[in-house]
Amino acid sequence: MKKFIETLKNCWKIEDLRQRLLITLLFTAIYRFGSFVVLPGINPNMLANLASQTQGGLMSLLDMFSGGAFSNASIFALGIMPYISASIVMQLLAVAVPYFQKMQREGESGRKKIAWYTRILTVFILVFQAPSYLYNLQAQAHGALASGISWTVFMFPATIILAAGSMFILWLGERITDRGVGNGVSLIIMIGIIARLPQAFFQEFTSRLEALSGGGLIMFIAELLGLFAIVCAAIVLTQAVRKVPVQYAKRLVGNRQYGGARQYIPLKLFAANVMPIIFAQALMFLPLAFVRYNSESSSSILRDLMDNRSLLYNIVYVILIIAFTYFYTAITLNPTQMAEDMKRNNGFIPGIKPGKDTAEYLDTVMSRITLPGSLFIAFIAVMPAIVSLFDVQQGFAQFFGGTSLLILVGVVIDTLHQIESHLLMRHYDGLLNSGHTRNASGVAAY
DSSP states (O other): HHHHHHHHHHHHHSHHHHHHHHHHEEEHHHHHHTOOOOOOBOOOOOOOHHHHHHHSSSHHHHHHHTTTTTTTTTTTTTHHEEEEEHHHHHHHHHHOOOHHHHHHHTHHHHHHHEEEEHHHHHHHHHHHHHHHHHHHHHHHHHGBOOOOOHHHHHHHHHHHHHHHHHHHHHHHHHHHHHHOOOOHHHHHHHHHHHHHHHHHHHHHHHHHHHHHHHHHHHHHHHHHHHHHHHHHHHHHHHHTTTTTTHHHHHHHHOOEEEEEEEEOOOOOOTTTTTHHHHHHHHHTTHHHHTTTOOTTOOOHHHHHHHOTTTTHHHHHHHHHHHHHHHHHHHHOOOHHHHHHHHTTOOOOOTTTTTTOOOOOOOHHHHHHHHHHHHHHHHHHHHHHHHHGGOOOOOOHHSSSHHHHHHHHHHHHHHHOOOOOHHHHHOOOOOOTTTSSSSSSSSSBOO
16 A cells, blocks of 8 residues: 555656646546536436436447436437447458558558547537437437427427537547546546446445345345455456466567567557447447337347347357457567568568568467457457346446446556656656556566
């Protein structure tokens, strides 16, 4: 504890880091405040049906990712997920369409162009999703609109407000990335998840108290201990398995030389971090757009795809996670580009010819170390469905693994690494200076 307090003091001493932390806190506070700002003309006291609709299925996840803004009929109700969906489309285009492939190879200017196209696509998605949300709001809380205003007239300005709210969240995320600490978009999603924890905790506690005669309180304490153990295990395993590929790469890849210095290729088990989880979850929200958040009139297959406890949902979810892990890893660590860079800098892998053979060898190694990583996070992703079989409330079950736990652990670790880099550059002890973030030579391993 003494060392932790000393580290916090060091963070405050560094002016640049102090400003970044304060900016991050300010922008996240603005985001949380906006989650409670109800759409103009809507009576928040008439949203009981909308709140009950978000108690289960994909609706509960959608409400969790928005930090409760969805059930509050807030100006931020659509959250950041439309941008995530647009990012998925753009990254797929960057692989399949030569025009976007060329743009991606242009460096910083190309990335700016892709980011601009992503924002434009986000606006188009919002134009379709906002009316869908408003139709659902009308069905669930028809009497919530102020008297004298028709829903037909209300739709147009409300659509603009919802779209502007999501774009403002995106702007906050980009400002956090540029001027704050951590990945802004991921951090905003994490804040929304954390905001739902107290409510989920209270609901589970209340339900267990109602079954007190049947040992409900003991079960609740056991759940808390189990949740604590799962979170600790996820953090320890995530940190531990990140070191595995470094040792694996040392044994299989060997070394490359730059001016006589030997450096190991920085392959990672979780090269994609939490992005495959976020991408897979964004695609699983697509059925909601087709049925306008109403599962009563949909087919049985769509109803199963909207129930995150169903077998079909979890099978599709696991497949998407594995696929996006390979996809995002291939984008992040391109074997062909790595082989070209090695050849251009007179680097080599012992026993492997430079060029095409090196690229194929790196691709094989990456495939071997990516598979166990994707299976690991896929298993954690379906844990809420397993826990829910033991009568755990769905909102609380989401924190026993699943998307929420993976995002929480991944984003927290990534943010701590960025804070640590600021401390180490100024010769202070880092937050994670237990050896997990540095290799034996003191060079960052990932």
